[in-house]
Amino acid sequence: MNPWLPTSPCTPLTCAGHDGRTRGRAAAVVLLLAGCAFILAGVLGAPFVLLLGSVRRERLIRLWAYGVVRAFGIRVRVIGTPGAGAPGTLVVANHISWLDIPLVAAVFPGRMLAKSEIRNWPLLGRLAVVGGTLFVERERFRALPTTVRDIAATLRGGSRVVAFPEGTTWCGRGGGRFGPAVFQAAIDANATIQPVRITYRTAPPRSTVTAGRTGPAVAARAAGGGGRSPGHERAAPAEHTAPAGAAAFVGDDPLIASLWRVVTAAGLIAEIRVLPQIPAGDCPDRRTLARLAQTAVANDSANRSPESVHH
Template identity: 55%
Template sequence: MTGWLPVAPCTPDGCARHTGAVRAPLPAALLLLSGCALVLLGVACIPLVRLLGAGPRRRLTRCWARAVPQAFGVRVIVRPHLPDGAPDGVELVVANHISWLDIPLVASVLPGRMVAKREIRCWPLLGPLAARGGTLFIDRDRLRALPAAVRDIATTLRSGSRVVVFPEGSTWCGRGGGVFRPAVFQAAIDAGATVRPVRITYRTDPHGSGLAAGAVAFVGADPLAASLWRVVRAAGLTAHVDVLAPIPADGEDGRRALARRARAAVLGPGDLLQARQTAVASDRANRPAESVHH
């Protein structure tokens, strides 16, 4: 293990459980087929979408990404609503990380180039989609590769592209969360980019009660197939995506202070104490950890 391979204390047996209402196997299987078909359609259409201009390409990406969670039976609520014609910005989007569903959720609101661990390239369905979509793959097995990864992200930001990253460095079950690794925030400082925090929560109803992170949590060695089936079996899932106020990356406070500000914004004051308690053991075990992956 290296310093940029943080480990969350979450495990499939302990965290990835759904205790609420469930769908019957047949409707769940139909949702699974529809969701996988939509993902495959997205992979097949990428070469054609690349031929479009920036505006139409962005709108199509958002529409497709918005449809993916819905195809798997998850309702999506975005606050505030961002129009489809909203322009791209030179910003680093940072979000908490619970599930593979986080990726299309963020892309449906703020599409950009994702930062991901190298292993995702080999995943079924999602791997080819990520590769063709311009994902920046990071080699987490080599600590020496970290400075080059930061430079690549900064260069991408300077080119005018939006970059999306999950700076906890690993998926968490939603009860609390991990420390935001500061390395990626150095890229925002170097590029003079704005940091845009995004908060993702999963509920069992659209009105905000009944946390349901266990149904969607994709943690530890959880097989992707098992996670997919757990999502489509869980009835009444609603994903809340809160787009928060931007944070200027002026470099005065440094990357660690910027990471702490972004984490405080994403978690909110009510969740900070719980997050601190659940993350402290992992943070001690992984120091000095400055990781970027999803």
């Protein structure tokens, strides 16, 4: 492995556990098959969806992406109002799991920036290729300027680009530094940065009374383009829930092991928080812009050192 590539102290053994309720084998198998069926439907339907107009295409992608997360047995909560978003927006998020991709797409569908190894993943790899993913050759630093130019051209063309600037996955109890390269593309294209924070939590006790948006809000926005949904769910305050390690896809974890961990862990909630936008033109350089976005995305636990959260 190239020593200059981003690394994380997270490992499947230390970070990917689940202490909450679990599902039986039969129920987990059903969810696994349902989730894979949704992904397969996306692979088969993608060429036809690309023929649709931009508005209908985006609605279908949002519905499909939301369906993928739900099919694997995970509830979705959106905090904040996504809005329509300006053309050429760069969406940046922290990176915890393969689930991050459909979760973000359920709110902000766009062209994903991903490592080239994803091309070889079963089902997901084919879907990434058909969906116009921008692949990064992480081992070839000489290819980086070309990648930055491609991202900038995509943003200038009015497409939304989704990136995970940490460059690798973390378990959710801490985070890595945002790499500046993708932010250079945003500066070159004079794009707007849309930071979002991803959190996976265990299900809160049913007796709590704090209100929060849930999955139906995503589906309503997907179908209606941003309208308020009547769907609400009682949810525990954040301090009464724990990060859901079962969702973490870290280290050398095999994909199939991660899939099985997700479907056997009952009561998982995927939370995506929409944060205030940052105009790239307001920052003097890419490193400053990267730090601003990283600070916006970081939560209290991510502000601690990696050693303190992985001890």
